[in-house]
Each structure stands twice: as C-alpha cells, then as structure tokens.
Amino acid sequence: MPFVSVIMSVFNSQTFLCECIRSILEQSYENFEFIIINDASTDRSKDIINNFTDKRIIVIENIKRLGLTKSLNTGLKQSRGDYIARIDADDIANKDRLRVQIEYLQRNQDISILGSYVLLSTADGNILKCLKPPEHDADIRKILIWRNCMIHPSLMIRKKVFDLIGLYDENFIYSQDYDLCLRALHNFKFTNIPIPLTTRIIHRNMVSIERRKEQIKYEIEAKKKLARINGYKMHISILYSYLLMLVPNYLRIIKWRQYQKL
Numbered sequence: 001m002p003f004v005s006v007i008m009s010v011f012n013s014q015t016f017l018c019e020c021i022r023s024i025l026e027q028s029y030e031n032f033e034f035i036i037i038n039d040a041s042t043d044r045s046k047d048i049i050n051n052f053t054d055k056r057i058i059v060i061e062n063i064k065r066l067g068l069t070k071s072l073n074t075g076l077k078q079s080r081g082d083y084i085a086r087i088d089a090d091d092i093a094n095k096d097r098l099r100v101q102i103e104y105l106q107r108n109q110d111i112s113i114l115g116s117y118v119l120l121s122t123a124d125g126n127i128l129k130c131l132k133p134p135e136h137d138a139d140i141r142k143i144l145i146w147r148n149c150m151i152h153p154s155l156m157i158r159k160k161v162f163d164l165i166g167l168y169d170e171n172f173i174y175s176q177d178y179d180l181c182l183r184a185l186h187n188f189k190f191t192n193i194p195i196p197l198t199t200r201i202i203h204r205n206m207v208s209i210e211r212r213k214e215q216i217k218y219e220i221e222a223k224k225k226l227a228r229i230n231g232y233k234m235h236i237s238i239l240y241s242y243l244l245m246l247v248p249n250y251l252r253i254i255k256w257r258q259y260q261k262l
Contacts, residue, residue, distance in 0.1 A: 002033040002056070004098055004156075005081035009071035010049065011039040013089035015123075016201050017048045023092045025054050029099035032085075033058055035075040040065040045089075069176045073167040084157045086177075090201045091153045092121075097197040101156040104193060111137075112161050112188035113181065115154040116197040123201055131200075133192045140190040144181055146237050148219070150190060152177040154198045161188055174211060175218035182226045216245050 006024055010017060024034050037060045038046055049059055060074055076084065083102065087093055094100075101114055120128045133149040134140050143149040155177070165183045168176040181190070220241045227234040 002031055002081050004029070004032040004083045004085055004102065005075075005079035005159075006032055006034045006085045006087060006098075007037075007072060007075040007079065008035070008087050008089060009037045009039055009068050009075070010041060010045050010089045011065065011068075012041045012043045012045060014041075014044040014048060016090045016092075017045055018051075019092055020087065020089050021049070021052055021057075023095070024087065025052070025056070026095055027093065027098045028096050029102060032056060032098060033080060035060065035079060037062065037071040037075050039067070039071045067173060069168045069170050069172055072176070073170065076162060076167055079159070082159050084159055084162070086153050086155045086157075087198070088153045088200075092199040092201070094197045094199070098156075100193065100195070100197060104191070105156065105158065108191070110189050111191045112158045113150060113184060113190045114156045114193065115150045115191070116193040117195055118151045118154050119196045119199040121199050121201050127199075128202065130196055132194070135192050135194050137189045137191060140192065141185065144185065144190075145223075145232065145234065146240060148175070148178040148181065150177070150181050150192070151198070151200075153200065154192075158188075172218050172221070174215040175222055178219055179222035179225065182222050183229075185226070186230055213245050216241050 008020070034054070034056050035058045036049055038049060040062045058078065060078065062071060066074070083105065085098060085101070101116070105111060105114055115133060117133070118131045120131065122128060131151060133151060134143055140149055161184055164187060169179050172179050220238055223234045223238050223241065226232045
C-alpha cells in the first residue's frame with residue numbers, strides 16, 4: 001500500500017510535462033503512487049504520459065474536460081495514501097521533496113498541511129527568485145486571512161483533512177486551494193518548511209498571469225464563505241481583494257516578460 005499519493009492534473013501541458021514526471025519518479029522516497037489525471041488534453045500530453053511505464057503511475061483519462069478542481073477530486077477519490085502531495089505539470093520537485101515532507105509530518109503530528117519555499121525559474125533553468133512564505137502556524141494564519149501563503153504545488157496534506165472538511169469545492173474554477181486552506185483553519189495547523197522543495201517554471205499561460213482577476217474573484221468568494229460559515233470578520237480583507245482587481249493585467253504580463261529576459 002502506498003504511503004503517499006502524488007496527484008497531478010494535466011491539460012495541454014506538453015512543454016514541461018516530461019521533466020515534471022521524471023522529478024517525481026526519481027524521488028529518494030519510493031513508496032508512493034503517482035495519480036495523473038489527463039483532463040482531455042489535445043496536445044502531446046497523453047503520449048508523453050503513456051511513454052512512462054513505472055508501475056507507480058496511475059493514469060485517469062477524462063473523456064471530456066472537467067477542469068482542475070473536479071480532476072483533483074477524481075484523483076483524491078482514488079488515492080490510497082495517508083498523505084496527499086500536490087504538483088502541477090509545470091513544476092519540478094526536488095529529489096528529496098517527499099522524504100523531507102514525510103519525515104517532518106511524522107515528527108510533528110500536530111501539523112496537517114505542509115508546504116515549503118518554492119523557486120521560480122525561467123524555462124531554460126535560470127533561477128529568478130525564491131518564494132519564502134511564512135514558516136510557523138501562527139504567522140500563516142494571520143496572512144491566510146488576507147491572501148494565500150500556502151503554495152499549492154508544494155503542499156503535502158494529511159488525508160484526514162479531506163476526510164473531515166471534504167474535497168476541493170467544485171464551485172471554484174480557480175483558487176480551490178485557497179478555499180481549502182481557509183476551510184481548514186478551524187481544525188488544522190499549517191507549516192512551511194524553510195527550504196525550496198519545488199521549482200515553478202514561469203511561463204505566459206500561468207493562471208496567476210493570464211487569469212489573475214478571475215482568480216481574485218474566487219479568492220473573494222472563499223473569504224465570504226469563511227465569514228459566513230465560521231464567523232470570521234473578513235470585511236477589510238475582502239475590500240483588499242477588490243482593490244487588487246484594479247491592478248491592470250498588463251502590468252503582470254510586463255513583469256513576466258522581464259523575467260523572460262533574465
């Protein structure tokens with residue numbers, strides 16, 4: 001029985017997919033299953049996935065495109081591990097990522113959602129910066145009320161979190177990870193390991209660049225839900241999110257183009 005279930009949804013991700021899959025299969029920790037949901041890709045993603053013959057890979061083929069949230073839930077329903085590790089098809093895992101996170105969770109039974117620092121890289125491998133979210137639970141809680149500081153593809157989550165609060169909310173096209181973290185605030189503790197265990201490749205089609213305003217809309221909905229269900233006072237935080245929507249998307253694209261020149 002696998003101890004960890006690594007879950008990845010793929011849609012037209014051929015550019016970095018092979019490298020991403022290899023980074024999981026070459027992990028120093030080996031007792032895992034790798035659930036890959038091909039969300040009706042129309043590029044070479046299916047062929048790339050099928051070229052790998054490792055028995056730890058479980059491929060789920062969506063007949064029609066379901067989107068990230070429903071695809072992740074499909075993977076979660078089939079997962080057998082005690083821990084759920086997330087990765088996206090444009091991310092590269094450090095070879096010791098699973099081992100480091102498992103050892104941390106085993107030593108710290110009070111922690112249920114575990115992230116890490118994340119490197120940002122250009123497609124040709126130039127490291128641009130290191131994202132350093134807050135490490136300790138108390139600091140994470142203060143920031144989560146305002147914005148998501150748990151980087152989704154760096155997360156390892158105890159399966160019991162999903163058993164208690166449910167799967168990803170399928171009403172959320174974007175920011176489903178933020179909604180999950182806000183729902184978990186009442187019952188579970190968070191930590192970010194202060195070393196980079198995942199590398200995120202910056203590219204033009206990233207949701208955080210192309211669909212940032214839509215992403216913020218769902219962040220607002222997650223905050224409203226937290227206020228409605230758990231009684232958190234979120235008025236100022238929601239206003240903050242509305243103000244972020246006023247930032248023109250072209251400014252984010254300019255920043256992305258600057259990254260590409262480095």
